[in-house]
Amino acid sequence: MAVEKKNIFLVDTNTSIPYVSRSMVVGKNFPKRENGRSHASYIAKKLELCYEKSITQKQAAAIRYKEGVYIEFSSSVEYDLAIKSLENRTQGIRLLNVKSDEKEKIVRATVYIPAGKEQYFLSKAEEYLTKTTKKGLPKNNDLISSIEDVRLALLESFWMGKHENIPDIIEEWCEVWIRFEPGYTEQAIDNLKSCCSSLDIQIDNNNLEFPERLVFLIKANKNQLSNLVSCCDYITEFRKASEPTSFFDDLAGIEQEEWIKDLLNRTEFIESNARICLLDTGVSSTHPLIKPVIDENSMNCVNEQWGIHDNYGHGTKMAGIALYNNLKDTLSTTDTVAITHKLESVKILPPKGSNLFELYGAITEQAVALAEIANPNVDRVICMAITAQSFNTDDGSPTSWSASLDNITSGANENSEKRLMFVSAGNVSPFEISDNKYPDINILHSIENPGQSWNAITVGALVNELQVTSNEYEKFSPVADIGQLSPYSSTSVTWNDKWPIKPEIVLDGGNMITNGVDYSECTDLSLLTTNHQHLIRPFSTIWGTSSATAIASWMATQIYTEYPGIWPETVRALLVHSSRWTKNMKEQFCKEDTKTKGRKLLLRSCGYGVPDLNKAIQCAGNSVNLIVEGELQPFKKDHMNEMHLHKLPWPREVLQSLGEIEASLRVTLSYFIEPGPGEVGWKDKYRYPSCGLRFDVINSNETLEDFEKRVNVKMRGEDKKDSGDGSSRDWYLGVGNRDVGSIHSDFCNDLAVNLCDANYVAIYPVIGWWRERGYLGKYNEKVRYSLIISIETPETSVDLYSPIITQISTSTVVETTINV
CATH class of the missing domain: 3.30.70.260 (ACT domain)
Known part of the structure; x- marks a missing residue:
């Protein structure tokens, strides 16, 4: 596409400032023991019984027994455990897993105690009885008072799930x-x-x-x-172990061979560095519409015995959308078509049936490696529309498969080579809607594994089609309206609030039909695409989050084509930043327009909305995207390290001249985390992300000094309570909704004159396991981030773009005072 006003990439806008985080007072939810002596004696006795029972078991065992002992500690009902105190690495005592029993409202932790260290917790109980702290509390008060029961860990202590x-x-x-x-x-x-x-x-x-x-x-x-x-x-x-869902049955072909010839005659295949790598059932490379953009070197499989070609059809269906986007509209016009990216395929499913059980995270890692060996140094978009519904995590917590996606994208095991990846949210099936009506079933059907990934973009679906022409459907009508969430799309509404917003974006996934009792897929309401058996029929149809994921991948390659070599974090940010909710989505999910109810439901159902490629790829006179690609070292050993402060070149005079015309300020922050999975509670030092980043914008009428004091304790000097002044901006989502996962986006609508003050943005770190587990030696690692800030006004005649370009050539580094 022709881009008149390119996105503005800023350089030299940043000042690095030593950072100290705002202290968060977190209440310790431990019970008060009225008779501490009796309680400590009880815990000691339970520990002794566990050790005695373990010895008896070892003596009677017919198998070689382990050296140490596994103990399960339980909290009181509706209270916490002192998790951090249950581990001592120097003693070899390791916290293995933490589980919250939502039904019984009890926290359980499994701990390994090596042989010879049995006295460790017994001595803690003894000290509780005999020693006090300077505050007059029993020593080890939090640990001993938080423990309600102790037992030898059984198989159920280690089983995650039902x-x-x-x-x-x-x-x-x-x-x-x-x-x-x-x-x-x-x-x-x-x-x-x-x-x-x-x-x-x-x-x-x-x-x-x-x-x-x-x-x-x-x-x-x-x-x-x-x-x-x-x-x-x-x-x-x-x-x-997870296994992937089965794919869709082929539908009847609906187009003619002549259409393909016509399309090829007006299609120009342009060389670029952009690639879409499909991890799927393979691709039929001989299809006339696919053949020009894929070669044998770009086709691989994780098992050589399967062959590289598509026996089932799903991969070829994905290919048609990934290459041509809306193939139906493309065929219906006489316009010239430009294809600016190539296709890669790695077959990760067998020709027939499903895989023998495999570790799908390992298969995914292997597939990506195969593609990169065959075609290194390209701007690659990884596209995977394979999910597993069975044995999913109901609360949004990570799985081995989703964590492997975070490993792949962050480059955790491969010299920090970052990767852009899209994964489908997973589909609601028609028979599910018969039991729970739309959209209630979409709320109940949570994002499927591995869509829990923090770094991969999980793609949901919306409806773009209502017209049913086939006579076989004359007694049926569409389930959803245009612009509403697709009946196929799954959501993260039922997840725990601490896990990422999923899906992040929604794109065309077609619609279902119903006669009021029965529900079904519908060819007319699906997307036209390429068929793997093209000699029999060249076209087929696809629907659900698969088609939406292929469209998202196509969009990403258009961004890569326009901006070769930009960071995957930036492409990801541009898609989210450009997304908007449709009017029908808001009416569907945001009836109560509050941060804690309607907006949260909208966000957890439809993500940030529908990406707009025009907004993502270019600016307008009245809508400008400023982009910063930066790198920050969040920690040093046992401490926070730095924050970044960016000065933005907004045209102050232009915004002031608009006066009380309403404008919109939007900010998106994107970065990749290194995962630290394992069911260990994800708090204290066992946090899932390696680090977190947050953004803040200077408030209206807030001085730079006050802004620095508000964000950074280090800037407050001796008066640590002086957090500055200023009128807070009314962010639409708020920190409670946006500050989860590894991409954060929000906007606020304000008078244009008030936005001329929005010229400083702070990026600061929050705790992650890089700092908390210092013994792993990662505390001095750096994290890359992409920051996008835009101001948009309804006045199309306004020119914000030109004065910004003029300012950039004379921009200066931020001046700031650091109080040490």
């Missing part, structure tokens, strides 16, 4: 998560494999590696899993 999913007599594939100490990975692996061998447990050699955790796939029944707990010193958790 207990009814634990394999019974028949062996089933499960994930086993094991801990390891830095530098001693092989010791943990050898111990696990040795135990599996002695118990006749089948183990797959593929594995995933995360900080202090390794994930393997094993095939075992309940008895074997229990015995594995008994003999292996490194178990942290078990999970049911």
Whole structure:
């Protein structure tokens, strides 16, 4: 597309300032023990009984028993556990997992205590009885008072998910998560494999590696899993292995071969560095519409026995959308078509049936590696519309598969090479709507695995079509209206608020039809695309979050084509930043227009809305995108390190001249986290993200000095309580909604004259495991970020763009005073 006013990439706008975070007073929700002596004696007795029982079990065991002991600590009802105090690395005592029982309102933590360290917690109880702190409290008060019960950890202590999913007599594939100490990975692996061998447990050699955790796939029944707990010193958790959903049946072809010839005659294939890599069922590269943009070198598979071509059809359907976007409209016109990107395919599913159980995170990592080896140094968009609904996490917490996507995108294991990835949200099926009406079922059907990924963009679907022409559907009508959430689209409404907003964006996913009782897919309300058996029929249809994910990938390549070499974090930010909710979405989900209800429901159902490629790829006179690509070192050992302050070249005089005309300020911050998965509560030092970043904008009538004081304790000098003054901006979503995940976007509408003060943006860090787990040596790592800020006015005759361009050539570095 012709771009008249390119996005403005700012340089030299930043000042790095030493940073100290605002202290957050967090209440300790521990019970008060009226009779502390009795309680401590009870805990000590329970610990002694556990150790005695463990010795008895070892003596009676017919298998080699582990050296240490697994203990499960439980909290009181509706109280917390002192999680941080349950681990002591120097003593070899390790926190393995933390689970919250929502039904019983109890927190349970499983802890490994090595042989010879049994006295550790007993001595804590003894000190509670005999010693006091300077504040007059019993020593170890938080730890001992928070513990309600102690028992030997059983299989259920390690099982993540519903207990009814634990394999019974028949062996089933499960994930086993094991801990390891830095530098001693092989010791943990050898111990696990040795135990599996002695118990006749089948183990797959593929594995995933995360900080202090390794994930393997094993095939075992309940008895074997229990015995594995008994003999292996490194178990942290078990999970049911995921398997992908089945794909769609082929629908009848609806177009003619002549249409393809006509389209090819008016299509220009232009060389660029942009690529879409489809991780799917393969692609039929001989299809006339696909052949010009893919070659044998760009086609791979994770299992050579499968072949590289598409036996099922889903990958080729994805390819048609990923290449041509709206193929129906493209065929219907006589306009010249320009294809500016190429296609890659890595087959990750077998020709028939489904995979034998595999560790899908490992398969995904392998697939991306194959594509990069074949075509290095390209602007690659990874597109995957394969999800697993079964054994999903109901609260939005990470899985091994979603965490592997975060590994891939952040480059955690590969020299920090960042990658842009799109994954589908997963589909609601027509039979589900028969039980729970639309859109209630979409709220109940949560985003499918691996859509929990923090770094990958999870794509949902909306409706763009209502017209049904086929006679076979004459007694049916569309389920949803144009601009509403697609009946296929899943959401994150039921997730815990601490997990990311998913989907981030929604794009065309078609519509369902109903006669009031039955629900069905509909060819007329689906998207036209390419068919893998093109000699029989060249076209097919696709719908749901698969088509939406392919469209999102197409959009990303258009951005890469216009701005070669920009960061994946920036492309991701531009798509989110350009997104808007439709009027029908707002009416559907935001009936109560408040941050805590309607806006939150809208955000968790439809993400940030529908991306606008025009807004993402270029500016207008009255709408300007300022882009900063920066790098920040959030921590130094045990401390915060720095924040960034950016000065923005807004045309003050122009905004002042608009006076009380309403304008919109929008900010989007995008960065990739390195994952730290494992069911360990995700608080204290066991946080999932390596670090977090946040943004803040100077308030109206707020001085720069006051802004610095408000954001940064370091700037307050001796008076740490002086947080400055200024009128707060009325952000539409607010920090409670936007400050989750690793992309944060919000906007506020204000008088144009008030926005001329919005010329400073702060980027500052929040705690992550890079700092909290300093022994892993990551506290001095840097994190890249992309920041997009825009002001948009309704007055199309206004020119904000030209004076900004003029300012940039004479811009100066931010001047600031640092109080140390």
